[in-house]
Amino acid sequence: MNTSEFRRRGKEMVDYVANYMEGIEGRQVYPDVEPGYLRPLIPDSAPQEPDTFEDIINDIEKIIMPGVTHWHSPYFFAYFPTASSYPAMLADMLCGAIGCIGFSWAASPACTELETVMMDWLGKMLELPKAFLTEKAGEGGGVIQGSASEATLVALLAARTKVIHRLQAASPELTQAAIMEKLVAYSSDQAHSSVERAGLIGGVKLKAIPSDGNFAMRASALQEALKRDRAAGLIPFFVVATLGTTTCCSFDNLLEVGPICNKEDMWLHVDAAYAGSAFICPEFRHLLNGVEFADSFNFNPHKWLLVNFDCSAMWVKKRSDLTGAFRLDPTYLKHSHQDSGLITDYRHWQIPLGRRFRSLKMWFVFRMYGVKGLQAYIRKHVQLSHEFESLVLQDPRFEICAEVTLGLVCFRLKGSNKVNEALLQRINSAKKIHLVPCHLREKFVLRFAICSRTVESAHVQWAWEHIKELAADVLRAERE
Numbered sequence: 001m002n003t004s005e006f007r008r009r010g011k012e013m014v015d016y017v018a019n020y021m022e023g024i025e026g027r028q029v030y031p032d033v034e035p036g037y038l039r040p041l042i043p044d045s046a047p048q049e050p051d052t053f054e055d056i057i058n059d060i061e062k063i064i065m066p067g068v069t070h071w072h073s074p075y076f077f078a079y080f081p082t083a084s085s086y087p088a089m090l091a092d093m094l095c096g097a098i099g100c101i102g103f104s105w106a107a108s109p110a111c112t113e114l115e116t117v118m119m120d121w122l123g124k125m126l127e128l129p130k131a132f133l134t135e136k137a138g139e140g141g142g143v144i145q146g147s148a149s150e151a152t153l154v155a156l157l158a159a160r161t162k163v164i165h166r167l168q169a170a171s172p173e174l175t176q177a178a179i180m181e182k183l184v185a186y187s188s189d190q191a192h193s194s195v196e197r198a199g200l201i202g203g204v205k206l207k208a209i210p211s212d213g214n215f216a217m218r219a220s221a222l223q224e225a226l227k228r229d230r231a232a233g234l235i236p237f238f239v240v241a242t243l244g245t246t247t248c249c250s251f252d253n254l255l256e257v258g259p260i261c262n263k264e265d266m267w268l269h270v271d272a273a274y275a276g277s278a279f280i281c282p283e284f285r286h287l288l289n290g291v292e293f294a295d296s297f298n299f300n301p302h303k304w305l306l307v308n309f310d311c312s313a314m315w316v317k318k319r320s321d322l323t324g325a326f327r328l329d330p331t332y333l334k335h336s337h338q339d340s341g342l343i344t345d346y347r348h349w350q351i352p353l354g355r356r357f358r359s360l361k362m363w364f365v366f367r368m369y370g371v372k373g374l375q376a377y378i379r380k381h382v383q384l385s386h387e388f389e390s391l392v393l394q395d396p397r398f399e400i401c402a403e404v405t406l407g408l409v410c411f412r413l414k415g416s417n418k419v420n421e422a423l424l425q426r427i428n429s430a431k432k433i434h435l436v437p438c439h440l441r442e443k444f445v446l447r448f449a450i451c452s453r454t455v456e457s458a459h460v461q462w463a464w465e466h467i468k469e470l471a472a473d474v475l476r477a478e479r480e
Helices: 003-026 053-067 086-098 109-125 148-170 176-180 193-202 219-231 254-263 275-280 282-288 319-326 359-393 417-430 457-479
Strands: 141-145 183-188 205-209 235-242 267-271 296-299 312-316 398-400 408-413 436-440 443-449
Touching: 003 053, 086 359, 109 141, 109 312, 109 359, 141 148, 148 176, 148 183, 148 193, 148 235, 148 267, 148 296, 148 312, 148 319, 183 193, 183 219, 193 205, 205 219, 219 235, 219 254, 235 254, 254 267, 275 282, 275 296, 275 359, 312 319, 359 398, 359 408, 359 443, 359 457, 408 417, 408 457, 417 436, 417 443, 417 457
Parallel strands: 183 205, 183 235, 235 267, 267 296
Antiparallel strands: 141 312, 296 312, 398 408, 408 443, 436 443
16 A cells, blocks of 8 residues: 555545544444354455455445444443543544654653643642652652553553662562562452552452442451451551442442551552542542542543553652662663653553553643543533432432442342343343443442443433333243
8 A cells, every 4th residue: 555545545434433423322332243253254365366445445334344343322321331432533543653663752852741731730730749740850740551450450560669678678588579468458348440450460369348338448447357357467658549440330438548658658549440530520629639649640530530441550759669670671671861860661560561652642631632622522411410310319229329429320220130131131132222330339320331432311312212112121020
């Protein structure tokens, strides 16, 4: 493909994408395929001679689209939102064209410096404590990770390295292995499974702290676990507090947990993967109170802030905690400015070496929406979730299972888990809307998350009427 054909095909692809987004409401939100559907539809090996672009585009509709779950459909209410906007798509095109691998400042100065500035922009939008910002030569700073899972793992590994160095400085005879076998980390029993996975990868024990009646981690339960584990000779070193849990969007009590972590010299990592975007709105900023006690904080603009995946924003109070854990300097990666103190090399802040020019997406989106536009988008989703909540509350057959704070509603039919499992099965089999469940204590619960950029009140109202009809079928079948 030469430049001339690229111009023509590029315009065709933009039209295809625009048509897809414009017409997505008319596509079935969940596909009608069985596992293994795709392999018989394509050759069993790559072509020896080139295919035409027309053939490839035709196969998109014939082969790919039948197996796509349309996350940006206004009838997609599963999981949490995944961000999408036209400015971010255009920035991704430019990112792909520039194609730099920005592991160091020298590898592409603009890639590094724009990321540093964008993370400060975003930190100011959240009103993060200044200790987390890079400007004015502070000790902290922000970095774009690939996902919240990566951010949690990076924080845990940095905390592990920090505590090992501290204990060995006090007792040089201690081996790393002797310390490692006693390290223990904590999170709420409502924390995302990625926290447990970080413990597995990091080779440390992870213990779940029982949450309270509002599904939040509280100080008393954490203190009880710390007392018990210290008495057993273990070394508590790391706590993950979740703001906006995946199950029900509950919030751990940072103002209680934070001071304990500081007093006990434990690293506090705050995971606000979904909810963090809402903190740009003054009316939701109080949910972040207590972040001043944290050592690291993360949320995903690629969930709810219109910046396409992947873009997970992580800040640390002391960037030396990260670089101290991951820094390696082979000759082929060194450059003359790396010790100037004026720039950062992000390869020392993350697990992979390579990184894309992801900050372009933030720059495009923040400039083309403005803070007020992003706030309006968040507020619209929250309003729609409360609209759905009010519809559920008007039907005596249903109950709300957790406080509705942002864009997630947890609800169920009053009755057995079996009847709710049957309702969800009917909903997803009908493929008109898409939901996923969770367990809250012993209850099987349906989650209704406001996800799509294009979702409107009419879609929410239609979804509720659809749910009510299927619920009537389920209850009728149970009576029979």
